[in-house]
Amino acid sequence: MSATLPNFGDVIAAAERLHGVAHRTPVMQSHTANALLGAELFFKCENLQRMGAFKFRGGYNTLAQFTPEQKKRGVLAFSSGNHAQAIALSARLLGMPAAIVMPEDAPAAKLAATRGYGAEVITYNRFTEDREAISERIAGERGMTLVPPFNHPHVIAGQATAALELLQEVPDLDYLFAPLGGGGLLSGTLLAAKGLRRTARSSASSPKRATMHSNRCAGARS
Secondary structure: OOOOOOOHHHHHHHHHHHOOOOOOOOEEOOHHHHHHHOOEEEEEEHHHOHHHOOHHHHHHHHHOOOOHHHHHHOEEEEOOOHHHHHHHHHHHHHOOOEEEEEEOOOOHHHHHHHHHOOOEEEEEOOOOOOHHHHHHHHHHHHOOEEOOOOOOHHHHHHHHHHHHHHHHHOOOOOEEEEEOOOOHHHHHHHHHHHHOOOOOEEEEEOOOOOHHHHHEEEEEEO
């Protein structure tokens, strides 16, 4: 994994790689939410992205930059759900093997979807085993490239394209809100806003439930 920090040029390059592959998801409004808050809210609906989450952007952007040798040996990732599916689908589209380390008690639908995209699923006990240690060992044994779910420059640049599209469509936002999980989407959102020289104030949010909500960026005008 490269230690180089991503820059705005990487975001633009990611957008070019994703063009015609990732969905340009809609930006939608809710009249009810607008009335409740007394503001105009704009939701970037990444729940309508391929495999149902913004994670596809970062996964595909990363795998698309693999060397021929890396593609031949394949990719390995660890995830309980969305990153797993993003890497599995991206690997299938790019014609490379994929192995995903997932907890044995991960949602059945996500296990099935990851396998359905053609990836090998390797399960572990989240209470007694370390997923990162398992992943590093297997990647080393097989010569596969390990792609973490958020702390990777190509992943961050890919996630940034969601905010890039939002800001291109609604450029005069006063506030930007991005979910805070591992930090990949939030980092990308800040990177896109800075690169476009937008003055919107940015904020991180952490939903208590309803994971669908974490697959949306949002902006607001007061």
